[in-house]
Amino acid sequence: xxxxxxxxxxxxxxxxxxxxxxxxxxxxxxxxxxxxxxxxxxxxxxxxxxxxxxxxxxxxxxxxxxxxxxxxxxxxxxxxxxxxxxxxxxxxxxxxxxxxxxxxxxxxxxxxxxxxxxxxxxxxxxxxxxxxxxxxxxxxxxxxxxxxxxxxxxxxxxxxxxxxxxxxxxxxxxxxxxxxxxxxxxxxxxxxxxxxxxxxxxxxxxxxxxxxxxxxxxxxxxxxxxxxxxxxxxxxxxxxxxxxxxxxxxxxxxxxxxxxxxxxxxxxxxxxxxxxxxxxxxxxxxxxxxxxxxx
DNA sequence: GGTAGACCTGGACGC
DNA sequence: GCGTCCAGGTCTACC
Numbered sequence: 001x002x003x004x005x006x007x008x009x010x011x012x013x014x015x016x017x018x019x020x021x022x023x024x025x026x027x028x029x030x031x032x033x034x035x036x037x038x039x040x041x042x043x044x045x046x047x048x049x050x051x052x053x054x055x056x057x058x059x060x061x062x063x064x065x066x067x068x069x070x071x072x073x074x075x076x077x078x079x080x081x082x083x084x085x086x087x088x089x090x091x092x093x094x095x096x097x098x099x100x101x102x103x104x105x106x107x108x109x110x111x112x113x114x115x116x117x118x119x120x121x122x123x124x125x126x127x128x129x130x131x132x133x134x135x136x137x138x139x140x141x142x143x144x145x146x147x148x149x150x151x152x153x154x155x156x157x158x159x160x161x162x163x164x165x166x167x168x169x170x171x172x173x174x175x176x177x178x179x180x181x182x183x184x185x186x187x188x189x190x191x192x193x194x195x196x197x198x199x200x201x202x203x204x205x206x207x208x209x210x211x212x213x214x215x216x217x218x219x220x221x222x223x224x225x226x227x228x229x230x231x232x233x234x235x236x237x238x239x240x241x242x243x244x245x246x247x248x249x250x251x252x253x254x255x256x257x258x259x260x261x262x263x264x265x266x267x268x269x270x271x272x273x274x275x276x277x278x279x280x281x282x283x284x285x286x287x288x289x290x291x292x293x294x295x
Numbered sequence: 296g297g298t299a300g301a302c303c304t305g306g307a308c309g310c
Numbered sequence: 311g312c313g314t315c316c317a318g319g320t321c322t323a324c325c
Contacts, residue, residue, distance in 0.1 A: 131318075131320065132302080132319040133303085133317090136305080136306090137318085140304095141304095177303090181305095182304095183302075183304055184303050184304095185303080185320095224320090225320070225321085227319060227321080228319085229319060229320085230319075247319075
């Protein structure tokens with residue numbers, strides 16, 4: 001079965017996929033040669049499907065093996081639209097970026113959309129697994145979580161959907177430490193999964209919340225394992241770009257760009273992008289750091 | 296509000 | 311092959 005979805009222009013699937021590393025984390029995969037994004041998902045009906053997403057016309061097509069019921073079609077369309085931010089409008093950011101040489105490429109290259117997972121739960125777990133580790137460590141931990149706890153794809157049992165909060169809630173800390181090698185992050189992921197599974201934490205409601213960004217930030221910071229860096233990243237995924245996700249790399253880049261390599265702190269990173277106000281997160285994200293491979 | 300130390304893993308390095 | 315050191319954010323305890 002094939003679904004077709006249109007996107008608000010400008011749109012480029014490759015730009016969304018390459019916006020950050022999520023496409024390299026299971027159950028995503030990306031065929032760079034053919035620009036095909038795939039994602040294995042557990043639908044509400046209990047069926048596991050592989051979404052094969054291609055750019056086509058002014059949007060994307062989604063191919064799924066076999067037929068889909070009408071509720072399943074609606075669910076797939078809504079999830080892909082959310083994951084790729086097909087409807088998001090970046091025109092204000094593009095107008096601001098036109099006069100900045102380090103950002104004037106963003107509209108032409110259709111940058112602005114950041115790939116995200118279908119649930120905020122999955123985005124939060126993955127973000128926690130990016131903290132205090134290397135990128136290869138994150139890939140390894142996510143792969144272990146998915147393969148060990150996720151529901152397998154019927155047509156390819158080697159591939160699995162991302163585990164639901166309920167699936168993770170029934171495990172224990174020792175299992176997360178030994179089977180997925182999450183280390184000290186294990187209790188954070190377990191506590192989050194149990195809170196969401198029990199209904200004590202309605203994480204998904206944040207996706208449509210109209211609360212001020214500061215309020216959303218406070219709610220994210222209340223999650224164990226989510227600090228300033230993780231909260232800023234998650235706000236970006238929620239479409240709120242008011243904060244820069246300051247990690248050691250951000251500090252290094254800002255030091256090199258504005259301070260001649262001298263040591264700087266969080267305040268200097270914030271100050272460097274202050275003029276971009278509600279777009280400062282995106283301005284940092286898509287700043288032309290082309291010299292960085294030399295740093 | 297600011298700071299120090301612990302948390303855990305894997306990679307780099309020296310022997 | 312083994313041991314040591316280090317990088318990576320967040321939490322807790324303490325001032």
